[in-house]
Amino acid sequence: MFTLLPETTEDWWEVEALYDLCFAPGRTALSSYRLRDGVPPVPELCLTARDREGTIAGAIRYWPVLTGGQPALLLGPVAVHPTHQGEGLGGLLINASLHRARDEGWGRVMLVGDAPYYSRFGFARLTGITMPPPTNPDRVLGLELRPGAWEGVAGDVTRAS
Numbered sequence: 001m002f003t004l005l006p007e008t009t010e011d012w013w014e015v016e017a018l019y020d021l022c023f024a025p026g027r028t029a030l031s032s033y034r035l036r037d038g039v040p041p042v043p044e045l046c047l048t049a050r051d052r053e054g055t056i057a058g059a060i061r062y063w064p065v066l067t068g069g070q071p072a073l074l075l076g077p078v079a080v081h082p083t084h085q086g087e088g089l090g091g092l093l094i095n096a097s098l099h100r101a102r103d104e105g106w107g108r109v110m111l112v113g114d115a116p117y118y119s120r121f122g123f124a125r126l127t128g129i130t131m132p133p134p135t136n137p138d139r140v141l142g143l144e145l146r147p148g149a150w151e152g153v154a155g156d157v158t159r160a161s
Contacts, residue, residue, distance in 0.1 A: 002057055002089060004096055007046040015048060015059045022079035031132040032112055035074060035159050036063045042073065044104060045097050049080075049089055057084040060093040062101065067110065067129055068155030072142075073101055075111040094121050098145065107149035110142045110157070128154035 007015060019027065027033070042062045049058035060078040064071060075097075080089045098121065101109060110126060111118065118141050126142040144150050 001052060002049040002084075002092065004047050004049050004092070006044065007048050007059065007061070011048050011056070011059075014056045015061075018056055018059055018079050018081060019077055021081070023077065027077070030112075031135050032074065032076060034132055035065050035157060037159070039063060039159055039161075042101075042104075045073070045100055047093055047097055047100075049093055051084065055081075057081050058089045058093050060097050062097065062109075064160035065110070066158045066160055067108070068153050070108075070153050071106075071160065072153075072157075073106050073109040074157075075109050076113070091121070098143070102145040107146040108142060108144060108153070110140065112136075112139050113141060114139070115141060126150065130156050132157065 042064055045062040047060050048056055051057045058080040061076065063074045065074045066072070078090060078093055098109065110129065111123065112131060112135055115123070115125060115138070121143065123141040123143045125138060126140050129140055129142065131140050142150050
């Protein structure tokens with residue numbers, strides 16, 4: 001059993017430690033981090049999952065970006081502590097946060113990730129959307145939270161200001 005809560009400023013170091021544990025040491029060198037530099041995350045969508053003992057077991061964050069000049073959410077990172085992987089916690093965090101994003105009025109979400117994993121949540125490859133290099137275009141995925149939200153959207157992904 002996990003308790004999902006909005007991430008607070010007091011959670012920041014614990015969440016960062018989880019991301020450091022789950023991802024390569026150079027994670028902040030990825031192009032998606034250039035889109036996050038100097039831009040605050042979307043607080044109502046950043047969630048933590050704590051286990052029965054109150055220890056952080058997972059976390060997810062979202063950032064505002066512009067895609068072809070249109071607002072979108074950039075999902076990520078999402079991480080689950082190695083001791084809780086395989087328990088469905090990643091899916092729980094993704095589904096809960098996507099429902100919140102829809103309820104908050106967001107229309108589109110994108111990420112850079114593995115299509116076989118994220119397709120089960122409805123994500124599919126985005127065409128016509130260009131992430132900053134170096135990003136494999138096959139890993140640029142999107143989801144419509146509102147029908148037709150990605151129709152006609154094309155161009156570069158840039159930082160929201």
